[in-house]
Amino acid sequence: MMWRTILTLGSMVLLVGCPRQALFAVLPNAEGGGVGAITVDDGKTVTALDQPYAAAESRADGTAPSAETRENIAVIFRSAIAAQPILPHHFRLYFILGSNELTPESKCAYSAVFDDIEQRPVYEIEVIGFTDTLGDLPYNQTLSLARAAAVRGTLVGDGLDRQAISIAGRGKRDLLVPTADQTPEPRNRRVEITVR
Amino acid sequence: MGVALWLAAALLIATAGVPRADEVAPIAQIKKVTGQAAVLRSGERRPAKVGDVLLVKDVIETGPDGAIGITFIDNTVFSAGPSSQIALDEFRFDSSDFRGAMLADMRQGTLAVVSGDIARSTPGAMKVKTPTAILGVRGTTFAVQVYGDH
Numbered sequence: 001m002m003w004r005t006i007l008t009l010g011s012m013v014l015l016v017g018c019p020r021q022a023l024f025a026v027l028p029n030a031e032g033g034g035v036g037a038i039t040v041d042d043g044k045t046v047t048a049l050d051q052p053y054a055a056a057e058s059r060a061d062g063t064a065p066s067a068e069t070r071e072n073i074a075v076i077f078r079s080a081i082a083a084q085p086i087l088p089h090h091f092r093l094y095f096i097l098g099s100n101e102l103t104p105e106s107k108c109a110y111s112a113v114f115d116d117i118e119q120r121p122v123y124e125i126e127v128i129g130f131t132d133t134l135g136d137l138p139y140n141q142t143l144s145l146a147r148a149a150a151v152r153g154t155l156v157g158d159g160l161d162r163q164a165i166s167i168a169g170r171g172k173r174d175l176l177v178p179t180a181d182q183t184p185e186p187r188n189r190r191v192e193i194t195v196r
Numbered sequence: 197m198g199v200a201l202w203l204a205a206a207l208l209i210a211t212a213g214v215p216r217a218d219e220v221a222p223i224a225q226i227k228k229v230t231g232q233a234a235v236l237r238s239g240e241r242r243p244a245k246v247g248d249v250l251l252v253k254d255v256i257e258t259g260p261d262g263a264i265g266i267t268f269i270d271n272t273v274f275s276a277g278p279s280s281q282i283a284l285d286e287f288r289f290d291s292s293d294f295r296g297a298m299l300a301d302m303r304q305g306t307l308a309v310v311s312g313d314i315a316r317s318t319p320g321a322m323k324v325k326t327p328t329a330i331l332g333v334r335g336t337t338f339a340v341q342v343y344g345d346h
Contacts, residue, residue: 085227
């Protein structure tokens with residue numbers, strides 16, 4: 001009889017105080033992006049979280065909104081957030097018509113790219129070249145890759161690791177500013193650089 | 197512009213920008229390590245070092261004082277706090293159209309995420325599995341804690 005009472009009490013405690021097994025939280029977007037949003041699907045219910053510090057928690061009996069304060073959430077995830085690497089950054093540099101030479105403005109903008117890379121303990125760089133629609137496809141494919149290669153050459157010349165820089169050319173297939181064929185458009189004569 | 201440059205560029209077309217579908221291609225790089233952190237690959241555990249690349253199926257682990265930050269090739273960023281274990285179960289990414297799929301298995305610990313190109317270009321394609329629920333990512337910044345006692 002005594003045992004039964006203890007067991008019953010024990011299971012009641014387990015049910016009532018079901019320990020939290022997981023916590024899910026939306027954090028304020030880094031670097032001012034849009035509002036974050038996640039869904040939490042435990043097989044029975046789907047909980048949508050779409051406000052900063054909105055949180056849900058899972059227990060054995062299901063998932064429910066969490067009452068954790070934003071201060072507690074910040075404390076719980078402090079170490080994880082502190083371990084966040086510098087986020088990837090994107091840059092665009094523009095070229096003179098028909099050449100792989102940067103425009104004067106982009107020669108200045110190049111230093112911002114280099115400064116960003118230098119802050120990173122390790123880095124990977126992707127350089128993708130593009131053209132406007134003047135000329136045929138093969139010409140622009142070659143030109144776009146020459147633009148990417150020229151930027152890589154400059155980065156390597158400034159001391160960066162060639163192995164860490166990948167290049168590709170997309171020719172006139174991916175226009176930043178849509179135009180008709182055979183249209184000169186300075187904003188389409190570009191490389192897009194991702195630094196991470 | 198020299199003829200040599202054009203030739204070099206033409207030669208490079210053959211090799212550049214081709215997405216690699218094979219599973220041994222790197223999917224992420226370790227960017228930050230604090231304290232004890234390790235990578236479990238094919239049953240072998242080795243210390244995590246800044247600059248090391250990660251492959252699909254790798255498991256990242258941190259000790260009680262450890263933390264690790266990694267960046268995937270689709271620009272998703274993971275950072276894990278102490279006593280964490282996260283398996284990189286699935287990862288596919290095509291850098292030419294930014295589409296792909298990603299499944300991470302969060303077994304315990306804390307994980308902060310800033311999602312990248314996969315979540316942005318392919319709705320529903322990025323998921324984080326936990327022992328109790330599956331998290332679907334619409335973007336971009338969120339965190340998960342999984343308690344280790346199960």
